[in-house]
Every structure is written in C-alpha cells, then in structure tokens.
Amino acid sequence: LTARTARRAGVWAVSPVALLCTGIVIVGLGASALVGRDLLHAADPAGGTALLMVTSALDPGAAGPRDSPLFALVACAAFATTLAAVAGITLAAASSLARDFAVKSGAQGEGKASAREIRRARWAVAGIGALAVLLSAYTHDRNPQVLLSLSFAAAASVLPPVLLYAIFRPGFDARGVRWTVYGTLPLIGVLMVLSPAFSGTPVALFPEWDFDVFPLQTPGLVTIPAGFLLGLLGSGRGPGGAPDGHHRHRTRRAPVRTRDGV
Numbered sequence: 584l585t586a587r588t589a590r591r592a593g594v595w596a597v598s599p600v601a602l603l604c605t606g607i608v609i610v611g612l613g614a615s616a617l618v619g620r621d622l623l624h625a626a627d628p629a630g631g632t633a634l635l636m637v638t639s640a641l642d643p644g645a646a647g648p649r650d651s652p653l654f655a656l657v658a659c660a661a662f663a664t665t666l667a668a669v670a671g672i673t674l675a676a677a678s679s680l681a682r683d684f685a686v687k688s689g690a691q692g693e694g695k696a697s698a699r700e701i702r703r704a705r706w707a708v709a710g711i712g713a714l715a716v717l718l719s720a721y722t723h724d725r726n727p728q729v730l731l732s733l734s735f736a737a738a739a740s741v742l743p744p745v746l747l748y749a750i751f752r753p754g755f756d757a758r759g760v761r762w763t764v765y766g767t768l769p770l771i772g773v774l775m776v777l778s779p780a781f782s783g784t785p786v787a788l789f790p791e792w793d794f795d796v797f798p799l800q801t802p803g804l805v806t807i808p809a810g811f812l813l814g815l816l817g818s819g820r821g822p823g824g825a826p827d828g829h830h831r832h833r834t835r836r837a838p839v840r841t842r843d844g845v
Contacts, residue, residue, distance in 0.1 A: 613637055634661070673715070677707035722788065729780045729788040732801045733771065738768045740806040744814040755818040761819025769811040774802035 594618050595780055614623060614633040617640040626632045634657060653719040681704035722730070744763050748755040774797050783795035799805075 591633040610634060610637065617641070641836050669715070673708055676711050677704045680707040682702070725788050726786050728786070730776070732780055733775050736771050736775070736801050736803045736806055737768060739803050740771060740810040743807070744810040748814050748818065750810075751817065752815075755814065757816030759814045763814040764808050766817075767806055770809055771802055771806050774799075774805060778802065 611633060614637045618633070618636045623633050623636065626636060635654060638654040638657045639651055642780045679701045721820055745760055748759060777795060777797040778800060779787060779795045779798070780800045781795065782790070782792035784790065787795075
C-alpha cells in the first residue's frame with residue numbers, strides 16, 4: 584500500500600459516499616414535506632421508518648402498505664441490502680477467525696485454505712450468527728444508537744491509525760497493528776459500558792441500571808488518540824527489543840574508510 588494508491592482509493596470512494604449522503608438528505612427532506620415531521624417523529628424518533636412512510640405517501644391509491652407495490656419493492660430492497668451487509672460482515676469475521684487461529688501449514692503460504700480452516704470458518708459463521716441473533720432479539724425494543732456508536736467508535740479508533748501509519752510511517756509493522764486492535768477494542772468496550780449510553784439515562788441501552796461513571800456518550804475522544812498512541816508504541820521497537828530509530832541508526836552506520844581503503 585502506497586500513498587498514491589491510498590489517494591486513488593480515496594478519490595474513488597468520495598464520489599459514491601457523497602452521492603449516498605446527498606440521497607439521504609433528499610429522502611429526509613422529501614419525507615418531511617410529504618408525510619410531516621410530527622408523524623415521522625411519532626413513528627420513529629430516529630427516522631428509521633421515513634423511507635417506508637414516503638413510499639406509502641407516494642402511492643395514494645393504495646388502501647395501506649400491504650396494497651402498495653412501491654412499498655413492497657422498497658421493503659424488499661431494504662431487506663436485501665441489510666441481508667447482504669450482514670452476510671458480508673459475518674463471512675469477513677468468520678474468515679478472520681479461521682485464519683488468525685489456524686495452525687501454520689504449507690497451504691497457508693500458498694494462499695490455500697485447509698480443511699481444518701474451512702471447518703473452523705463454518706463453526707465461526709454459526710457462532711457469530713447465533714450471537715448476533717441473540718443480541719438483536721434481546722435488544723430489539725431498546726435504543727440501537729448505542730450499538731451504532733460502538734461500531735463507529737471501533738472503526739474510528741482502529742482504521743485511521745492503521746492506515747495512516749501504514750502509509751506514512753516506515754517502521755509500522757504487524758506488531759503495531761496488533762497493539763492498535765487488541766489494545767483499543769477492549770478499551771472501547773469498557774468505556775461504552777461505563778458511559779451514559781449504556782445505563783443511567785432514559786435513552787440508554789439499559790435505562791433501569793445506573794453505573795455510568797464515564798461522562799461521554801461515545802468514547803471516541805479517548806479511544807482515537809489511544810489507537811494512535813498504541814500503534815506508535817507497538818511499532819516503535821525493532822528486532823531484539825531495540826527501538827526502531829536506534830536499529831536504523833545502527834544499520835545505517837558504515838565503516839569509516841580512508842583514502843588508502845583501510
């Protein structure tokens with residue numbers, strides 16, 4: 584990964600993201616104009632049902648959502664999109680677990696998956712899927728903003744340090760990545776549990792509990808600098824425990840030669 588490749592990927596990613604954000608704004612304004620702000624807020628304060636309510640408003644001839652072809656089409660598209668996203672995340676997590684905990688073998692070096700890795704990946708898919716179903720069933724009537732904040736904080740605290748250090752820091756290696764991931768994710772989990780988003784407020788995930796000692800709703804203000812610091816510390820040591828700067832200094836030092844070649 585080079586800086587030129589990262590810039591090119593960023594240029595290609597900006598246009599779809601900008602188009603998506605523009606579409607969301609247009610849909611939100613259209614929903615507010617066609618349906619009304621009060622009805623949207625009464626159905627879902629977070630605006631999650633705005634798109635479906637707009638489809639009902641755009642098909643005035645239908646007696647209800649069940650008789651609206653446009654509503655059915657949009658609902659199917661939303662369900663297919665959600666299913667594809669969930670499947671992709673589940674497969675990525677299962678593949679990561681299967682590869683990270685796999686026994687070193689010759690097949691790994693050739694980019695091939697052994698039968699043991701495939702079997703481990705299948706069990707990982709089943710386990711992650713079952714855990715996700717149980718979590719969603721238990722929290723279906725609670726505020727989903729907490730889980731969204733957790734995912735956003737994890738992405739913002741892990742991805743930028745890894746990407747920026749990989750592009751601009753020559754000594755950044757796999758050890759720095761491990762320090763960033765394994766050090767930041769537990770910190771995010773602990774701070775989220777101790778935050779008002781988890782307990783102590785009416786909109787918390789568990790409003791009946793009250794043990795919030797971390798004052799912020801999201802831990803990004805703490806975990807993002809922690810991710811950069813952990814990545815810096817993890818990649819700051821070279822072979823044998825010596826700092827990278829000292830190691831590079833030693834390797835760059837060349838023997839002093841005189842004019843006679845001694």
